[in-house]
Amino acid sequence: MSKVNPVEDAFLHYTDELLVLMPDMPDVYLEKRKDAGDDGRHYAYCVVEGSEIIIAYAPDMPDLPVPQINGLILHEIGHAIEFAYSRDHVEMLLDVRLSDDPEERADQIVEYVFGETIQYELPDYIQCVGVDCEGGARPEGLR
Numbered sequence: 001m002s003k004v005n006p007v008e009d010a011f012l013h014y015t016d017e018l019l020v021l022m023p024d025m026p027d028v029y030l031e032k033r034k035d036a037g038d039d040g041r042h043y044a045y046c047v048v049e050g051s052e053i054i055i056a057y058a059p060d061m062p063d064l065p066v067p068q069i070n071g072l073i074l075h076e077i078g079h080a081i082e083f084a085y086s087r088d089h090v091e092m093l094l095d096v097r098l099s100d101d102p103e104e105r106a107d108q109i110v111e112y113v114f115g116e117t118i119q120y121e122l123p124d125y126i127q128c129v130g131v132d133c134e135g136g137a138r139p140e141g142l143r
């Protein structure tokens with residue numbers, strides 16, 4: 001018997017949607033890794049290892065509220081899309097100019113591809129999507 005993991009749930013939901021929106025997007029893999037967390041606002045990262053695009057998430061990420069899990073996963077998928085296609089190609093595909101800040105770019109890509117606005121929920125500025133977020137725009141310089 002396996003317990004439902006809300007991080008896997010969110011990942012499967014949005015990568016399924018992505019496959020419809022961008023059918024030639026390469027596979028993205030989800031992995032639980034201790035080094036993805038820092039007991040602060042970081043719960044996940046996206047990295048290219050060899051030919052694989054991996055989204056790593058912290059062991060305590062499944063304990064977060066679902067709107068934050070969704071926001072975190074979408075933000076990382078934004079990075080994954082840029083890693084898969086390169087910034088120039090994403091700009092061409094979407095016919096937009098993207099920010100020079102890679103963190104802002106990840107959120108912009110999500111906005112254009114999924115139509116979801118990523119907010120930064122107080123007090124820790126964790127990514128969040130949906131009407132239940134109590135947040136706002138990404139603070140300048142946030143890492």
Ligand SMILES: [Zn+2]
Nearest residue numbers: 075079103106
């Ligand atoms: Zn990021």
